[in-house]
Amino acid sequence: EGYGLTEASPVTHCNPIYGRRKPCIGIPLPDTEARIVDLETGEKELPVGEIGELAVRGPQVMSGYWNMPEETEMVLKPDGWLLTGDIAKMDEDGYFYIVDRKKEMILSGGYNIYPREIEEVLYAHPKVKEVAAVGVPDEYKGEVPKVFIVLKEGETATEEEIIAYCRENLAKYKVPKYVEFRKELPKTMVGKILRRVLAEEERKKMAEAG
Known part of the structure; x- marks a missing residue:
């Protein structure tokens, strides 16, 4: 390596x-x-x-x-x-x-949160196939973590279940505030998950809502 x-x-x-x-x-x-x-x-x-x-x-x-x-x-x-x-x-x-990546670090209420830390915890969840964590705008904390999850075939899970699992395995300030389940995640030609695309989608969604 x-x-x-x-x-x-x-x-x-x-x-x-x-x-x-x-x-x-x-x-x-x-x-x-x-x-x-x-x-x-x-x-x-x-x-x-x-x-x-x-x-x-x-x-x-x-x-x-x-x-x-x-x-x-x-x-x-x-x-x-x-x-x-x-x-x-x-x-x-x-x-x-x-x-x-520095650009992908989440700044939440004065804390630095590294997306990979959240992702590594969730990859250990028996139902999770793929996951990406990004920061989304928050009125009080600046940003909060949101995770996008692809479940393994045949599995089902709820937002509450994922957040509860994170609470058991992460510091309180690192626990995702939002969970979104997807069939697939955006990737590069070589299969690397594109967090920035997901973050841009969230910013655009919030701008349209606001």
């Missing part, structure tokens, strides 16, 4: 071919630096185990977006550190773990 992005192509991290391997994106490649920084400014380096934004620096990092200086300034620091937009953490051995 490894990790890379268009702005730092092709790879910045991978698990060692020889030696210790972990279920994560691995360690930085030679001549590549990586660190976890705070989500607010992208300047403060966070200690081992804390969740923040993954920043990388190395020869594979771009010099900037073509003719897009403002966009470049948002992600590329003057000292060469690239803010990847991925939320991650580093363990005591220097291995990095991707937690979620």
